[in-house]
Amino acid sequence: MAVRKTSAFAPDVDTLARAAGLDKALKQFPEDVALAAQSAASARSAAGELDQVAAEPWPPMQVRK
């Protein structure tokens, strides 16, 4: 069962950039910010789907000795 869906809502790049504190970059290098957002979206879509909802992330939590 695929458990990860792509949202139809595409958040505004400017809003996300400002939330990340990239106001200066947005002003000086808007094209670079847009390309960075595109690159993140492309990595997200290439990461593939999980077949188990309860798949353990790696590394699993371990207590420090």
Next chain:
Amino acid sequence: MNDLHWLTAAELAGAYAARKVSPVELVQSLLERIDALEPQLNAFIKLDRDAVLAQAKEAEREIRAGGQRGPLHGVPVGIKDIIDVAGQATTCHSKIYLQNIARADAEVVSRLRAAGAIPFGKLSLHEFAIGGPSFDLPFPPARNPWNRDHHPGGSSSGSGTALAAGFLPLALGTDTGGSIRNPAGNCGVVGLKPTYGLVSRRGVFPLAFTLDHIGPMARTVRDTALALDVLAGHDAADPGSAAIPHGNFGADLERGVRGLRVGFVRHFHEQDVPAHPEVTAALEEAARQFTREGALVRDLQLPPLQELAGVSRIFMLAESWTVHAPWLRDRPGDYAETSRRKLMGGAFLGAGDYVHAQQRRLQLSDAVNAALRDVDVLLCANSLDPACRLDDDAELARTYPRQARSPFNLTGHPALALMCGLSTGGLPISAQIVGRMHDEVTVLRAGAAYERATDWHTRRPPLENTSKAKRKPAAVS
């Protein structure tokens, strides 16, 4: 002795012992060659002639007195300028870190010194080990000795360039998404990304914590093994360091590959991301060569290359963003354009993306481990195209992601890059040999057998004709 600059580290040890050559003679010969060729190649960010000559004199005195510090005594090793050498700047090839003077040696540099090696200059790289060849940085990009208009690969570009040009017998590289194996491939030398945790990261500026590896680059597999013997070992100060005992990594170099089971990951370069035809042909020939040597070669299926690389990119983007966010917010104009574009990507990923990538990482690593239960090593592509021009931004952007290296940063398996062909344009083509976790011995065994059966490692870039005509002091101190 002629052509001192092409001697390997292993040959140097013998030549020193037999008093056929001295460390001072070697270093002087290398400096002469660097003076002649460096202005065309830009391998170094900083090279202190007096310091390396002083160390060579000390090594010479010790060796003549019968003292042997270790297996690399008197052997020059170039250091990628993202690795700390005490008292020197670690610039990371960036405006941002021009004044970043290292207080202590990185663990790998300490180990090299203990083995008698001579840290020989700081080598150029892609900015912070993630950018690309850039002309808007304080230092020019390194160039490919096989064709100076072409990309030497990165991010350990200076390391690949220096080895292929005969400036050094050994160099250190770092590899987060393939940054040892890409320049090794493009420059026709050997590069090993060891198992994650085998070599300490302490004193190396991080790019992505869970993908970062440090490893040796050389002109032969034997030298790679020799350097790994020195570099590997547990370091309690590196939280990712593996406390696993290891022996002589070159133990099986002479064993050959008869009966060795080789899984040929053909779908990476045939179906997933179709390679340039000359790369495909060279890989086919490499597989046939292993068969001729007695290996049992068969096709083997891993998860799709795009998926492995995609998950790896999530880690790269998210983790490098955590390192660089303060600078990207305050001084974005101090980065090269290409680095800025790559490093800001993590700002657009969420916590869920990262956890999802962690879940996928476990599944994908399990799949690669399962495949390696049926074979001893994997044979697969390195870059899927010969190196493109250094100034062709569109081609750089197209070809850079076309690679089969980052899957093994994601999983942590050891991966060796070595030359397996030459394109019609005269540029090296390279393959990877990948092994089980902490089984570098078998990876190096397979590489050494391939090297013995072929002559790719003896090929040299066409630099000699230009060296005398263009001699003038290099722009390094």
